[in-house]
Amino acid sequence: MNVTNAMKMSIRIKASNDPIDLQALKESGGRYLDIKYPKFEFPSEAHQMKYNRIRRRLRGGEGSNES
Numbered sequence: 001m002n003v004t005n006a007m008k009m010s011i012r013i014k015a016s017n018d019p020i021d022l023q024a025l026k027e028s029g030g031r032y033l034d035i036k037y038p039k040f041e042f043p044s045e046a047h048q049m050k051y052n053r054i055r056r057r058l059r060g061g062e063g064s065n066e067s
Contacts, residue, residue, distance in 0.1 A: 011048045012039040024054040 016022070017036035025032065028051035030042040042048040 011042040011045055013048070014038075015040050020058045021055060023056060024051050027051075027054050040048075 012033070015032060021040075022032075025040050028048050029044065030040050030051055033039040033041050040051070042051060
């Protein structure tokens with residue numbers, strides 16, 4: 001087993017049906033998991049941080065002037 005693959009863990013958070021959240025999920029490289037309790041899954045913490053930045057931008061909050 002490759003040690004780097006063993007250390008790699010995905011990040012999961014509670015899913016939302018809000019169109020802004022779904023757009024941010026798509027732009028950040030995350031994916032929707034349709035399980036008993038739906039989740040958003042990100043390949044890494046960096047992807048989740050990108051998701052949070054995009055959500056803020058789309059909602060017109062902090063960081064809305066970022067490109």
